Amino acid sequence: MQPTPDTHGPFGRVVTAPEDSPTPASSTWVTWLLFMVPLCIAELRDLSEPDIERLSTWAADLIASHGDDAQYGGHHQRSARTAIAQGLAVLARADGGVTALGIHACMRPHVGAPAPHPPAPPLRNTRNEMSESTKSTGRxxxxxxxxxxxxxxxxxxxxxxxxxxxxxxxxxxxxxxxxxxxxxxxxxxxxxxxxxxxxxxxxxxxxxxxxxxxxxxxxxxxxxxxxxxxxxxxxxxxxxxxxxxxxxxxxxxxxxxxxxxxxxxxxxxxxxxxxxxxxxxxxxxxxxxxxxxxxxxxxxxxxxxxxxxxxxxxxxxxxxxxxxxxxxxxxxxxxxxxxxxxxxxxxxxxxxxxxxxxxxxxxxxxxxxxxxxxxxxxxxxxxxxx
Ligand code: SF4
The missing domain is CATH 3.20.20 (TIM Barrel)
Structure with missing residues (x-):
């Protein structure tokens, strides 16, 4: 994978994948990934190329082996969820980005990129769901x-x-x-x-x-x-x-x-x-x-x-x-x-x-x-x- 400028900015471009794309996913899972992957892209920006190379192989294996665990539960769910978001962030750096688990993520404009989608609904933080109520005061x-x-x-x-x-x-x-x-x-x-x-x-x-x-x-x-x-x-x-x-x-x-x-x-x-x-x-x-x-x-x-x-x-x-x-x-x-x-x-x-x-x-x-x-x-x- 060659180092190339991330012209979509520090968070890359992460959108819903077309419906007929491989490895579709539940809407909750897609919403979570739309939220999480851009943050992982920003967090992993400074990794060296050899590390990226190594992580790309690891990420592809992980998505193939634990994509279902992450979405639907199972022994590996907790560790798989965050790791998969990070894996997709790494794969987004490839030419043409990555399309998997209901999303498309890329760092640069490319042929065949899916059209922009309407903004995702606000997501609750799945790790710490702080229940809050909004009073009439707005606070x-x-x-x-x-x-x-x-x-x-x-x-x-x-x-x-x-x-x-x-x-x-x-x-x-x-x-x-x-x-x-x-x-x-x-x-x-x-x-x-x-x-x-x-x-x-x-x-x-x-x-x-x-x-x-x-x-x-x-x-x-x-x-x-x-x-x-x-x-x-x-x-x-x-x-x-x-x-x-x-x-x-x-x-x-x-x-x-x-x-x-x-x-x-x-x-x-x-x-x-x-x-x-x-x-x-x-x-x-x-x-x-x-x-x-x-x-x-x-x-x-x-x-x-x-x-x-x-x-x-x-x-x-x-x-x-x-x-x-x-x-x-x-x-x-x-x-x-x-x-x-x-x-x-x-x-x-x-x-x-x-x-x-x-x-x-x-x-x-x-x-x-x-x-x-x-x-x-x-x-x-x-x-x-x-
Ligand atoms: S929460 Fe505090 S004690 Fe626990 S691992 Fe982090 S730094 Fe260490």
Missing amino acids: TTPKRLLTQNSDLRRIGVFNWTLPAFVIEMPDGSHFNVCPQAGVCAQLCYARVGTYRFKNVRAAHIRNLLLCRDNPEEFERQMTEELRHKRYVDKWIRVHDSGEFFSDEYLLTWMRIMRSSPGVRFYCYTKEISRFKRLVVNDAPDNFLWCYSLGGKEDHLIDVSTERHADVFPDVEALIAADYTDQTESDLLSVLSDSPLVGIPANRIPHLLKKQGSETFGSLQRARDEKLRAKKAVAGQKFTLAH
């Missing part, structure tokens, strides 16, 4: 604090989300939502893709402002919301992204959990010392958690006995390491027999490339080792100087 206010996407709905889970890692707040200040994040921050799925969409970021920052700056009101609203019958016997995942950034915030959640005995809660966390100090000996009955590797406190986890999750490059790697695959249900992170929980990395090409064949745990160990060696050398220099 939108969140109707619910908890959200649910199709993957979570399938397993009866609702979700509370914050922004990931260090973010700029509306007043220009910066705040670290994940104080113990380590290597994970460089490989975090919640810092790329749909999480960077303006509306998604705004919803997550709104959540953060509520629970950080007005904890009593957050506790009141969340406790009130959890009284609704839709949550009876359901699970709440505390944080799709973000963390228990302070003692006060964690204790607030523990009070909310105790006030909601008919609801179950779970989380992944890298706040190991905070949990060992505040939760382990005083956990609400309806709360389960899974430590998560890739943070600055990994060394505090006894990986032979304590439940923990590691992110592997793929399912094969986690099975080879004797970890339980949680792809089928995220609840396996806290309900699986084995305390060793394996998560296949999201199919985001530049993050996969960065991770290589390592896991978050092994990358963090290497980083910790490097830091220890650096400190030892600095210590030696100090001793010699005195």
Whole structure:
């Protein structure tokens, strides 16, 4: 594939494919792709040509093998959906673009390009469906604090989300939502893709402002919301992204959990010392958690006995390491027999490339080792100087 100017602009041109085109798709899926592929095109613009070459082969295989999973569900749905949008974005760079799964995407004008279609209807973000109502004032206010996407709905889970890692707040200040994040921050799925969409970021920052700056009101609203019958016997995942950034915030959640005995809660966390100090000996009955590797406190986890999750490059790697695959249900992170929980990395090409064949745990160990060696050398220099 030759590097050629993207004369349709940074988002390329992505339109509905003619009805008689190969590999047609459901209208929901087409709408999602019309929304997602231009963003992937913009995101992948800076990849080198050899990477593009390699990804093109991977993308064609993926669309052929998992196109149906992505549309209609199945074991690979979650990973396949985003990966396919990225795959189409890569294939759009070829001369004549790509026509597949109900859309046509290209970067430059070419013979036989489909005619423009009317603008697609606004799409809900499938990862974080923030329910909102528009008041007569024209202002939108969140109707619910908890959200649910199709993957979570399938397993009866609702979700509370914050922004990931260090973010700029509306007043220009910066705040670290994940104080113990380590290597994970460089490989975090919640810092790329749909999480960077303006509306998604705004919803997550709104959540953060509520629970950080007005904890009593957050506790009141969340406790009130959890009284609704839709949550009876359901699970709440505390944080799709973000963390228990302070003692006060964690204790607030523990009070909310105790006030909601008919609801179950779970989380992944890298706040190991905070949990060992505040939760382990005083956990609400309806709360389960899974430590998560890739943070600055990994060394505090006894990986032979304590439940923990590691992110592997793929399912094969986690099975080879004797970890339980949680792809089928995220609840396996806290309900699986084995305390060793394996998560296949999201199919985001530049993050996969960065991770290589390592896991978050092994990358963090290497980083910790490097830091220890650096400190030892600095210590030696100090001793010699005195
Ligand atoms: S702790 Fe989680 S949300 Fe925060 S940076 Fe790491 S992976 Fe992302």
